[in-house]
Amino acid sequence: xxxxxxxxxxxxxxxSKGWTAERRQAxxxxxxxxxxxxxxxxxxxxxxxxxxxxxxxxxxxxxKELLAIRKYLRDxxxxxxxxxxxxxRLDRSPTYKLGSGEMDExxxxxxxxxxIPTF
Numbered sequence: 001x002x003x004x005x006x007x008x009x010x011x012x013x014x015x016s017k018g019w020t021a022e023r024r025q026a027x028x029x030x031x032x033x034x035x036x037x038x039x040x041x042x043x044x045x046x047x048x049x050x051x052x053x054x055x056x057x058x059x060x061x062x063x064k065e066l067l068a069i070r071k072y073l074r075d076x077x078x079x080x081x082x083x084x085x086x087x088x089r090l091d092r093s094p095t096y097k098l099g100s101g102e103m104d105e106x107x108x109x110x111x112x113x114x115x116i117p118t119f
Contacts, residue, residue: 083107
C-alpha cells in the first residue's frame, strides 16, 4: 500500500489546477503587448487624489475628532495617574494629615488648569 495524500495515491494524483506552461507563456505575451504598467499612473487631479486617499478608510476610527478624543483621554489618564501617585506618596508621609481632604497646591494647580476639551 502506498502513502496517501488527501485521499489520492501518488499514482492517481489529479491534474494540477494551476496554469500550464502554455497558458503562462500566452499570459506573458499578452502582458508584454499591453504594457499595463505604462497606463496605471494613479490619480492626477487634486479631486482624484483626495478621493483615492480615502480608499483604505473603512471605519471612522481614525477621524480627527476621534483622534482628539483619544489623545485627551490618554492625557487625562496620565494626569490622574500622576495625581494618584502623588496622593499615595503624600498619604504615606509622616507629616501628612490622613483624611484631611485637602490637596497640595501642585495637585490643585494641575486639576484647575487642565483644559476642557472642545471636539
